[in-house]
Amino acid sequence: MERDVQLDCYRSLTMMYIVCIIHPMLWFHLDVFGFDPTMLLEMPVIFFIAGASQKYTRQRTIIETLKNRSLRVLFPYYICLCNILILMIVATFLHLSFENELIDIRKIGLVGIIKLLLTGGSQHIPYLGYTWFISTYMIISCSLPFQKWVMHKLQTKWYILILLLFFSLWKSTGITSPECIIENIMSYNIFFILGYLTYKKIKTNYLVVILTAILCIYLILSGIAVPIGKHKFPSDIVFVVYNTLTLYILAFVISKINIKYNTITRLWNERGYTIYLYQSVTHFIVYKIICETQIFTNNGILLFIISTIMVFVLATALSYITILPEKFILNKLFKR
Secondary structure, three states: OOOOHHHHHHHHHHHHHHHHHHHHHHHOOOOOOOOOHHHOOHHHHHHHHHHHHHHHOOOOOHHHHHHHHHHHHHHHHHHHHHHHHHHHHHHHHOOOEEOOEEOOHHHOHHHHHHHHHOOOOOOOOOOOOOOHHHHHHHHHHHOHHHHHHHHHHOOHHHHHHHHHHHHHHHHHOOOOOHHHHHHHHHHHHHHHHHHHHHOOOOOOOHHHHHHHHHHHHHHHHOOOOOOHHHHHOOEOHHHHHHHHHHHHHHHHHHOOOOOOOOHHHHHHHHOHHHHHHOHHHHHHHHHHHHHHHOOOOOOHHHHHHHHHHHHHHHHHHHHHHHHHHHHHHHHHHHOO
16 A cells, blocks of 8 residues: 555654653753653654554454564564673673663573563663563554454444543553553553544644643643653553643644655654664663763753754664664565
């Protein structure tokens, strides 16, 4: 099927936004006018776009979807993981430190390795806590053929309401699943299905956008949605409602902008997932440069600008290297 170039642009810009803006603010503990970066809707956007992109792929069975997603999502992750563990061995040998603590691959242990294999991240590897979404995405995307079957039996609006109802019922139990996996699947599946059902069908007008913005402001000022991190880890109904409202506002804003699909956006679209996977390496290098040079460490705004530029340049440059083992191994394994 023909690709949607605008959707590719949105995916590319969202990945730049996550890697170069949100994560430096969070991981480098940058104070930018006291702004809370968790208020922004990076992962709901990713899942919305992932759902929307399913409109432009051929129909697959659950088995075909599992094979396809494993090839495009799991294999690149395990290749990246092997490379990161090799770099951890080097860092251990060189006695490199991270946040005043020596890096030591032996701290990971057997349980830690199992957690890594299950895409759970590790507190002993710098910044490697962002891979949680892989298992969530795999389960959601592989369940789409079944969800399509259900949606054929129901009106789409009822299906969305059923998803919200089941999520509400689960949250009412007060149970939190290991690694928040159930909460993640149920909440992000809502954004995934919204993307699948509503992309290019969202009708925006100024009055509804203004009313939506007022409601968002109310959720923030009233304290209902603040801090959003409390509602995001694990996710709850407030998180889903707040991000659905902000997604609508975002849809209105981007409908007024013509985004060009140029060399940079194409690179970040085609290599965006690989760039995302290697953030642990990219941000650690930037972190060490900042710590060693002490550049603008007393000015949060300038440090944010410099770190954003450094991460963007380094992530883009490293992608020319990190994509090579992925292409080589996958071509050998599957003779592509």
